[in-house]
Amino acid sequence: MRTLFAFMKKECMEIARTGKLTVLVLLFALFGVMNPALAKLTPWMMEMLSGSLAESGLTVTNVQVDAMTSWTQFFKNIPLALIAFTLLSSDSFTREYRSGTLLLALTKGLARYKVVLAKAVLLLSLWTLGWGLCFSITYGYTAYFWDNGIADHLFLAAAMWWLFGVWVIGLLVLFSSLLQNNTAVTLCTGGAVSLAYLLRVIPRAKAYSPALLMNADPLLSGAEEAVAYRAAALVAAVSALMFIILSVMNMNKRQV
């Protein structure tokens, strides 16, 4: 356990000293501020655009914004934040293979599964921190300007996106254990997410696809019930765990 913590401590030092943590915190905080800010600015923007819209035959009447507008922005922006997070994290393993730093760590007797575990735990913690920051800032500002109470299942809907992020991290770790460079890791992770997204067009598979978790905002308006996401959430959680186990198996077979 001590060696696992030592490797995790190294990972924390790495993200702090290479500036990755600062970039991620700023990024998620920016998205968190943008969600209510865009909602708040919507009437003003519509008013500014009303002239050009009128020329196109569109009339802008009194635009009403509320907490739902802010949360709609949250669900539009969190995918972008997850993409940025994935891009920033895609070289977590491959940088170590490329530079040879992992080789020395392994010759010290560090068990390979601890490398996978430490990196997976750190990525999960970072994603949780970023997602939590974005959600908290959006929640705080939205509560300040409007009433969060009008959004149903708010925490559950946001948690679906968190779980989807966990599933993506599982994929990222799996492909990192198999592949040599971060471009290939990013492309394969993106490919797997696209495949899950395509599964949604098959009616019988839709309910089980982790990509369904990306579409959790109907929970806010009550258009969907929480139970509709149960199977997809279960599949995402179990498969993310499987991905980590497979990553450990791959890592044990990897010739360094």
Added chain:
Amino acid sequence: MEVLTIQGLKKDFGGKEVLRGLDLSVPEHSIFGFIGRNGAGKTTAMKAVLGLLRPDGGTIRIMGEKVRFGQTRTNRHVGYLPDVPEFYPYMTALEYLRFCGEIGGMAKADISARSKELLDLVGLGQERRRIKGFSRGMKQRLGIAQALLARPKLLICDEPTSALDPVGRKEILDVLLAAKEQTTILFSTHILSDVERICTEAAFLSDGRIAMHGTIPELRSMRPSDGFIVETERKEDAASLTKAFGELRPGEDNTLTFHGGRERFFAVMGYVAENRIPIQRIERIEPTLESLFLEVTK
């Protein structure tokens, strides 16, 4: 006692056999030179010893314990220095050694004391910069410090001097000589003067197997002499000797180099005596590992 024993080690990459039944044993407290041309399989053999590569055949034992691919248990006996060691550039040397001690399971108090002791040994005791500002020589010295940290029974150095300038090379060889008291060193290289300087034993790797193995004096004695240098007083005598004996090759001034058998050398000496040729000097050319290596691997 043997620290490392390799029996019948085989490894191929995509059909190309790099190791074809390598047998090697490294006795305790030796500095063992593992010599081979570039691409001969030295690094492959070392990575197999560290459990980083899966052998296609054979067994490896460190301190009697079998090495298993993918498992790192036997690495507690081993320190490893690659040819170009890479570290986390955002750490200082002391932080890196602490990290190595922690992942190696060393006691906290021991890590601190040992790190400072080793940084002083390699001349980095006062260095406060992060590793990204280190020169190649400094990284190599830090590499030795990390490899010696856990007081390994076996220190594996993979061409530690090949990327260094003469000053850097001397520094590394001096540190390895100092480390000899504490550990057994397996030292791969293709720089034979380094082997002659510090090693007690050596083995030549050729064609995926050990072609020759022994102590440095034993290896030298396998090739009695590489010839003689004969220097005459007069230029015309040197010319007449070269004309009479094809084995004599002219060098600078009146110097001739003889490469040939013992009987032919006696014939040269007879000719010298018979013709009363004044001789300045006759010197035996000492056999070198380099000439032996070239003969073994040609």
